[in-house]
Amino acid sequence: MPYDIDRRGELDGTACDFLEDVLLTANRTKAPDAAVPAATTAYLRSTLVQRSGSSRVTMDAALTCAKNGAVVTADPGMPPIESKSEWADAPVDRILRDHVARAVKISKYCVAVALLHPRMRANPWHPAMRAFFDGRGPFTGPPGQGR
Incomplete structure (x- = not known):
């Protein structure tokens, strides 16, 4: 729309x-x-497209999550990188695996809500919160611990 x-x-x-x-x-x-709005996300997206094939990769730098003046910024050295390919063995997937980059499920909006609303259930987003926000914001819980 x-x-x-x-x-x-x-x-x-x-x-x-x-x-x-x-x-x-x-x-x-x-x-x-x-x-x-429960949260707002902002980021600078770069997209790389494979010349032959349908694979692409996106990198979201300068990821910030905000609500009512509270702002949480992701680790600038660890932008979310998403491989978007038909199969999990695209060239970029192999490169990421070779560099021991672990796949983490992420919804930038859900992570923003989890970071900015401490009473919300955040368990599904703990790995992404640790990977990309490294303790920034209200989240400090250990793996598997809810709020």
């Missing part, structure tokens, strides 16, 4: 109707009366 970036912190009537339709269709759930 096209949306004016200057209005990204609010939902107009068309966006509210879209949200209502999606939630009813997908989850049989009514949209909340008021929806506000």
